Every structure is written in C-alpha cells, then in structure tokens.
Amino acid sequence: xxxxxxxxxxxxxxxxxxxGGAAEAAIRERQWVCRCREGDETAMTALISRHRGRLVRTAxxxxxxxxxxxxxxxxxxxxxxxxxxKLRDDxxxxxxxxxxxxxxxxxxxxxxxxxxxxxxxxxxxxxGAVEDRVVVERLLTQLPAELxxxxxLREMEQLSYEEVAEAMHVPVGTVRSRLHTAxxxxxxxxxxxxxx
Amino acid sequence: MKTRVFGCGKFRRLMYEQGDRExxxxxxxxxxxxxxxxxxxxxxxxxxxxxxxxxRMGALQPEVRPQYEERVLRKLRVQTxxxxxRYWSPALTGAAIAGVAIISAMQMVSRSTTLPVxxxxxxxxxxxxxSHQGLxxxxxxxxxxxxxxxxxxxxxxxx
Ligand SMILES: [Zn+2]
Numbered sequence: 001x002x003x004x005x006x007x008x009x010x011x012x013x014x015x016x017x018x019x020g021g022a023a024e025a026a027i028r029e030r031q032w033v034c035r036c037r038e039g040d041e042t043a044m045t046a047l048i049s050r051h052r053g054r055l056v057r058t059a060x061x062x063x064x065x066x067x068x069x070x071x072x073x074x075x076x077x078x079x080x081x082x083x084x085x086k087l088r089d090d091x092x093x094x095x096x097x098x099x100x101x102x103x104x105x106x107x108x109x110x111x112x113x114x115x116x117x118x119x120x121x122x123x124x125x126x127x128g129a130v131e132d133r134v135v136v137e138r139l140l141t142q143l144p145a146e147l148x149x150x151x152x153l154r155e156m157e158q159l160s161y162e163e164v165a166e167a168m169h170v171p172v173g174t175v176r177s178r179l180h181t182a183x184x185x186x187x188x189x190x191x192x193x194x195x196x
Numbered sequence: 197m198k199t200r201v202f203g204c205g206k207f208r209r210l211m212y213e214q215g216d217r218e219x220x221x222x223x224x225x226x227x228x229x230x231x232x233x234x235x236x237x238x239x240x241x242x243x244x245x246x247x248x249x250x251x252r253m254g255a256l257q258p259e260v261r262p263q264y265e266e267r268v269l270r271k272l273r274v275q276t277x278x279x280x281x282r283y284w285s286p287a288l289t290g291a292a293i294a295g296v297a298i299i300s301a302m303q304m305v306s307r308s309t310t311l312p313v314x315x316x317x318x319x320x321x322x323x324x325x326x327s328h329q330g331l332x333x334x335x336x337x338x339x340x341x342x343x344x345x346x347x348x349x350x351x352x353x354x355x
C-alpha cells in the first residue's frame with residue numbers, strides 16, 4: 001500500500017520536477033546571456049556547451065559536410081555574441097541562436113553551385129546506413145535551399161511546423177506548402193534515382 | 197476505359213499530413229476509401245513513405261570535436277581586436293595627419309624667423325633690397341607718406 005502510494009506520488013511529482021529543472025535551466029541561461037552582454041567568457045563558454053550539439057547536428061544535416069557544419073555553427077555563436085545587443089528578450093537566446101545558424105546554412109547552400117548528379121544503380125533499401133546517407137545526400141543536393149531546409153528541419157530534426165517557421169523566419173502556412181512541395185519532389189527524385 | 201477518381205489532390209496532401217498530425221475520423225475515412233479505389237494514389241503513398249523513411253535514416257549524428265568552446269572564444273577575441281582596430285583606425289589616421297601638419301607648420305614658423313624683419317621708419321628705410329642665394333634681387337618700395345604702410349606700394353626686380 002505504502003509502495004503504491006509512493007509510486008503514485010512519484011509519478012505525480014515527476015513532471016513537476018522535470019518542469020522545475022527546465023525552469024531552473026532557463027533561469028541559469030538568462031543569467032548567462034545577461035553576463036554575455038558584459039563580455040563574460042565563462043558565461044559564453046556555458047552557452048556554447050549547452051547549444052553546440054544541436055547546432056552542429058542541424059548544420060551537418062543541412063550541409064552534409066561535417067567540417068563546414070562546424071565552421072558555420074561556430075560562426076553562428078560568433079554572430080550571436082557580437083550582436084547580442086539586438087536580442088531584446090534574454091529568454092529568447094536559444095531561438096535567436098538557432099535562427100542565425102539556419103540562416104548561415106541557407107546562405108552556404110545558396111552559394112553552392114548546383115551539382116549534376118548521376119545515379120549509377122540505386123537499389124531501394126539495399127545498402128547499409130552509409131549507402132542510405134550517400135543517396136540522401138545526392139537527392140538533397142537537387143532541392144533548392146528553402147525546400148531542402150524545410151524538409152531537413154521537419155524530417156531529420158523533427159521540428160514542429162511552428163518551430164520550422166520560427167527557425168526560417170516565415171509564416172506557418174509557408175512551411176506547410178514548402179513541406180508538401182519538398183516531400184513530393186524528394187519522392188519523385190527518389191523514384192527517378194531508383195528507376196535509373 | 198480510365199475511371200476518373202475525385203479527391204486525388206486532397207489525398208496527396210493528407211497522405212503526408214498523417215505523419216505530422218492526428219487526422220480527424222472523417223479525413224482518415226477519406227484516405228481509406230480513396231486508397232481502395234485509386235491505385236496510383238495508393239502507390240504514391242507507399243513511395244512517399246519509403247522516400248521519407250530513407251531521408252530520416254540518412255540523418256547524421258555528428259560528434260562535436262574537442263575544444264570547440266575554446267576555438268569559438270579564440271575567434272571571438274580575434275574578431276573583437278580587429279573590430280577595435282577598425283573602429284579606432286580612422287581617428288588614429290586623422291590624429292597622425294594632424295600631427296604631421298602641426299610639426300610642418302612649426303618648422304615653417306621657425307624658418308620664417310631667419311627672414312629679415314622690416315619696420316619702416318623715415319625716408320632712409322623707404323626701399324628694401326631682398327636677396328637670397330641664387331635668387332634675383334627683389335626691391336620693395338614703401339610709400340611712407342601713406343598711413344597704411346603695412347604692405348609695399350611697389351615690388352620690382354633689381355635689373
Ligand atoms: Zn487518387
């Protein structure tokens with residue numbers, strides 16, 4: 001009986017504890033952002049440690065190049081710190097940083113020359129993870145930056161429509177229509193690649 | 197004979213949206229019914245799902261290289277130093293030009309003290325002969341009767 005009650009109490013309080021932890025982390029982050037404005041490098045290091053993983057992963061999936069992705073993610077931190085006076089609400093640092101990173105990635109994608117991709121023989125789901133990644137990379141290069149970014153943020157980064165809209169600084173309706181177009185194009189490209 | 201099926205556009209939209217949100221019972225019913233009567237849409241749905249599965253499997257999970265933070269901070273310090281230099285360099289250049297101008301002016305003033313100083317007083321001092329190495333002799337003639345004797349009334353070269 002005691003154990004049952006204990007479990008109920010634990011499960012009842014768990015979300016509160018998690019929410020409390022998140023709130024605590026948010027408060028700490030706000031303090032770091034505040035200290036960043038004064039040029040405190042310790043606070044900057046804390047913010048970099050907190051966000052680097054997500055930024056590097058998103059940039060890698062968008063650019064499909066680890067070294068370039070790391071460069072871009074670092075540039076995003078630099079830009080965010082140098083222009084931190086533009087950030088009105090300290091609570092919004094995470095979104096502000098992520099937006100900068102996505103924008104920098106899109107700039108890189110736009111500046112790339114369109115590649116002529118030839119598929120020798122792609123067997124659907126024949127290869128291992130490495131082959132899948134190569135195929136995905138080749139198919140993605142054929143999509144324009146806006147469609148590619150929308151697709152990657154939704155399908156690989158698992159962002160909601162609202163989060164994609166915020167990251168790309170576009171309305172949710174635009175995300176919806178771009179996503180539909182991107183998925184359709186990706187499907188057609190994949191069919192063409194398999195057929196070749 | 198080809199049978200035309202209505203609602204293919206709606207099906208294509210919903211076939212992707214079912215992965216993004218929970219469809220209403222009406223929408224889910226529409227998908228099921230349309231799938232049964234429209235083979236191309238059914239095939240398209242399977243292809244779309246396979247393509248998106250492949251895309252998700254192609255996601256990368258890169259590891260961040262060590263000393264990432266240190267590298268960002270180093271870049272930031274370099275950029276800040278460069279910005280500081282850029283900010284102050286116009287002022288420093290201006291100051292340098294002004295300094296050179298002041299030094300040149302001071303040198304000119306100090307040289308000008310070696311030139312003859314003439315204060316007209318009486319008839320004898322009416323004419324001034326100015327000569328310098330290698331330059332023609334210059335004669336300056338003052339009209340001492342004039343009240344404005346600060347500048348010569350005639351300037352001519354000595355023949
Ligand atoms: Zn149909």
